[in-house]
Amino acid sequence: MYANTNRGNTNTGVIIRKTRNHYLIQTGSDCIEGTLSTRLKNEADFDCVAVGDVVTWNDAAQITEVLPRRNWLSRRGAVPMPGGYAQEQVLIANVDQIVPVFAAANPRPAWNLLDRFLVSAESSEIPALICLTKMDLVEGDQLAEIEAIASEYAAIGYDVVLTSTATGRGLDDLKSRLQGRLSALVGKSGVGKTSLLNAVEPGLGLRVQSTSKATGKGRHTTTMSEIFTLASGGAIADTPGIREFGLWDVAEDDLAWFFPEMRPFLGHCKFNLGCRHDEEPGCAIRKAVVEGQISPYRYQSYLKLRDEA
Amino acid sequence: MTTFATQRFYTRPGKINNASGDFVCGHCGTFVSVNVALSGVGNRNHCPYCLSSRHMDQFEPGDRLSACKARMEPIGLTFKRTAKKYTGHHQGELMLVHLCDDCGKVSINRIAADDSIKEILSVLERSAGLAADTRDLLDRNGVTLLDPAQADLVHQCLFGVNYAGAPRR
Numbered sequence: 001m002y003a004n005t006n007r008g009n010t011n012t013g014v015i016i017r018k019t020r021n022h023y024l025i026q027t028g029s030d031c032i033e034g035t036l037s038t039r040l041k042n043e044a045d046f047d048c049v050a051v052g053d054v055v056t057w058n059d060a061a062q063i064t065e066v067l068p069r070r071n072w073l074s075r076r077g078a079v080p081m082p083g084g085y086a087q088e089q090v091l092i093a094n095v096d097q098i099v100p101v102f103a104a105a106n107p108r109p110a111w112n113l114l115d116r117f118l119v120s121a122e123s124s125e126i127p128a129l130i131c132l133t134k135m136d137l138v139e140g141d142q143l144a145e146i147e148a149i150a151s152e153y154a155a156i157g158y159d160v161v162l163t164s165t166a167t168g169r170g171l172d173d174l175k176s177r178l179q180g181r182l183s184a185l186v187g188k189s190g191v192g193k194t195s196l197l198n199a200v201e202p203g204l205g206l207r208v209q210s211t212s213k214a215t216g217k218g219r220h221t222t223t224m225s226e227i228f229t230l231a232s233g234g235a236i237a238d239t240p241g242i243r244e245f246g247l248w249d250v251a252e253d254d255l256a257w258f259f260p261e262m263r264p265f266l267g268h269c270k271f272n273l274g275c276r277h278d279e280e281p282g283c284a285i286r287k288a289v290v291e292g293q294i295s296p297y298r299y300q301s302y303l304k305l306r307d308e309a
Numbered sequence: 310m311t312t313f314a315t316q317r318f319y320t321r322p323g324k325i326n327n328a329s330g331d332f333v334c335g336h337c338g339t340f341v342s343v344n345v346a347l348s349g350v351g352n353r354n355h356c357p358y359c360l361s362s363r364h365m366d367q368f369e370p371g372d373r374l375s376a377c378k379a380r381m382e383p384i385g386l387t388f389k390r391t392a393k394k395y396t397g398h399h400q401g402e403l404m405l406v407h408l409c410d411d412c413g414k415v416s417i418n419r420i421a422a423d424d425s426i427k428e429i430l431s432v433l434e435r436s437a438g439l440a441a442d443t444r445d446l447l448d449r450n451g452v453t454l455l456d457p458a459q460a461d462l463v464h465q466c467l468f469g470v471n472y473a474g475a476p477r478r
Contacts, residue, residue: 279378289376290412296367296374 012067014094015053016227023049023063026227037062046077050090051225051237052182069093071124073184076246088248092184092225092237097127099178101187101196104146104162105137107216110188111149115301116245117186118158122258123250129159129177131185133192136164152295156261165192165199175200175232182227182235189241190218197238201230206238252276252309256285259302261294278303336361336380349422355383355405357423360432364409366416379411384443385436385454386429386463387417403466405432406452408443415450426467433457 013027023034034057040048049055054067070093077089092098100117102109114130121128130153138146150160159177163170178200185193190211198206209221218241225239256262256277262285269275270282277285289299330343334356343353352371355362362381367374389401404417405424420429437457439447447454455463464472 286376286378294376296376299376300374 011057012054013057014227015049015051015055017224018049018051018226019224023055024226025055025057025063032057032061034061034063037064040064040066046087047089050093051227051239052093052095052184054094071095071126073098073120073124073126073186074248075120075242075244076248086246091186091239091242094182095126095184095237096181097129097183099129099131099183099185101131101133101185101191101193103134103137103188103191104132105134105142106211107188107190107218109146109149111297112301112304113188113242113245114153115298116247116305119250119255119258119305120245120247122260123247123254127159129161129183131161131163131174131196133163133165133196135162135169136166156298163196165195168199171199178230178234178236179232180234182237184237184239186239186242188218189220189243191241193241194222194238197228197236200236201228203231204228247305247309250305250309252306255302255306255309259294259298261298262288262302265294276306278306334359334361335363347423350419352419353421354418355381355407355421355424357421358425358428360405360424360428362407362416362418364412364414364416375414377409377412377414379409381407381409381414381416383428383432384408384439385447386433387452387454389417400462403463405429406447406454408446413446415447415452417452429467430460430463433460433463 011027013025013032015023016026016031017024021035023036025032025034034055036049037058040063049063049066050072052072053069055063056065056067057063072090072093073095074088074090077087079086098117098121100114102114109132118128118130130150132146132150135143135146147162150162154160161170161174161177163174165171174196185197187193194206195208198204198208207221209219211218220241222238222240225237227235227237229235250258253273256266262277265284265288267273268284269277269280271280275283275285277283285294285299288294289296330353331341332343333340337356337359339356339358341353341356341358342348345351348357354370360383362383364375364377364379364381366372383405385406387404387406389404391401403420405420407416407418408414433455434457436454439454444454
């Protein structure tokens, strides 16, 4: 859970909402609006404050310091101009778990994106809870396929919840897994992150929209990250829909470690830890894929992410 | 509403999905172009010179999900089970049978227009000497290899029914 820490005479609080250069800071039961101090603006050449950060501020409600983070989820930011360098974009900080949200249909699940979230969570050492929404939209073979894929991720060791805000399926299970923790909902636009939040905490009444009939994609309804406290205990950070999620600070050599099902095979290749698990002869991971111990889809995700790293 | 035909689509790694798809044969080292004008097929999957392939597909042709990636050796010829649509032939198209050197996967592939005729006939000859366990494996996969005695039939498929070396109908 996020909690304020009292550092003597300084004002300390948690960023619970962030818009462009405006921050809502919770301190105890009160909230104050703050901005970045000039010193902090000048020192950092990128956005250095994220939702979930514990900060201190001065009498002019200017944030003067960001306290060390317990953990954070970040992605590669957009390149500001052609030829420029991408910078780290911190989506959320100091969370207890990440909840990658994917719709069973409309829009269809992007399993590559799920693997990106999971690798990022593993590299940040944040537990992940996979949440599939809109289960009422699938039936028959489609439902069986979604459940089979969900069971594959469960077999790896991830918690998976299948939900539907229309039928109420899985909501009680989800509530119990959110209790007493600060969880961050992340996922593509239109998958139902905010609808899920409205269903878990009915009093919030957050704005939601249906997906576009023309494109089948979401409409980017939530435009800022914000933390909401749950009546049952715990809190949820709602984030805007993510179109791209480039890994940040994940080295190519470490990537296989962030796929939990590959860990038992690391170091058992012919070239030991020097193996890239692609074309090398005697690769234990490729052998495990062929023998069905590792999903070929996850292995392809690994190859794709490794090429990008 | 989402169609589930491509539900579990995973983007292929960039180096496989390169712009041209041209490749160098891992067995004979010859550069191979995938230009449709040369091969006559839209999905080049083996070397036209040595007829070797690679084990790249796991569940269905073109999925590129296999992690085996070993050489697939051409071990024989067979006919496709479905008959040709626009010809009077009872048998289907002449196909190459590939066997993975590493995991023993059997696959059947179309012969391309620029495949080496000499090599195809050589494969037919070699198939007579296949080991018994390989033949058992093919039987289990429902693949019936052509016998070298059926060389005339193969010539008809490769050169047409009016080929001088083949009997006329």
